[in-house]
Amino acid sequence: MTELRTAVSRLRRELAxxxxxFPDRGIAEDELAALDAMAASGTPEIPRLRRSLLLVAGAIGSVSALAPGLRAVRIAVDLFGEPPRHS
Structure with a gap:
């Protein structure tokens, strides 16, 4: 949880x-706020974490200055493992 909160906080500061x-800046800000709230709750839903990560990546993926912060968030989300597969 600490890694996720730290990475999200860092990327939020960098984005601010x-x-x-850029057109999707608001989406990135909203999803980073959602990621922070999920991390603060203590029991985030892995599929929701991954969805938020994808939305953030899509929103800021072309802004190279934010790439290291985005990578840190992805690594932190990956620490939660893969979402369960549905048959």
């Missing part, structure tokens, strides 16, 4: 300080 506006 990034000077460029």
């Amino acid at each position: 300080g990034h000077p460029s506006e």
Whole structure:
């Protein structure tokens, strides 16, 4: 949980300080807030974590300055393992 909260907090700060506006910035901010809330709850749902990660990646993926922070969030989400597969 600590790794996720730390990574999300870092990326939120980097995004807030990034000077460029881009079309999906609001989506990234909303999903980072959702990731932070899930981490704070103590029992996040893995599929929801992964969905939020995908939305953040899609929203800021082309902003190279934010790539290291995004990578840290992905690594933190990966620590929770794979979501269960449904048959």
